Amino acid sequence: MKVVFASVLLVCLVLSSSFLEISMAGSDLCDSKCGQRCAKAGVKDRCLKFCGICCEKCKCVPSGTYGNKHECPCYRDLKNSKGKDKCP
Template identity: 40%
Template sequence: MAISKAFIASLLISLLVLQLVEADVEISNKKNGYGSKIDCGSACIARCRLSSRPNLCHRACGTCCARCNCVPPGTYGNYDKCKCYASLTTHDGRRKCP
């Protein structure tokens, strides 16, 4: 009887540890951009709403969002919030993403 109680207790502790590890992995994946897909359409509408060339901005933003699964907040700058988005460049070496 004592063995079965110890076995059940260790089993429950093991399950708890596995659940905590899985939750930690999920949180770190979301922080790194590997979580669920964001809505690129609405994110790019918000990003490009003040652009003088909205069609070009939406097209470039959509491409960058699809590759990086993130769009920096605001209408300009904030590239530190999404390193992948900031690192994409054109053939001329200029920043691709608005």
């Protein structure tokens, strides 16, 4: 019984570490794309925050530092509570 429990525990640890790596890779992708997107922003920390939120939800960030939102419809269509664009 102890061997079975140890085996199951080991398999769970290996699987959880692989899922963590996958989620971290997605976060790194968003960080780099948002860094490019917000390179010329006046309030860079706020731009990076909202771009990161939009990237995590939509899994894409438009190219360039402004515009090109047609490349990512989800990113383009996210609105804040006042009905304005949420994503920079």
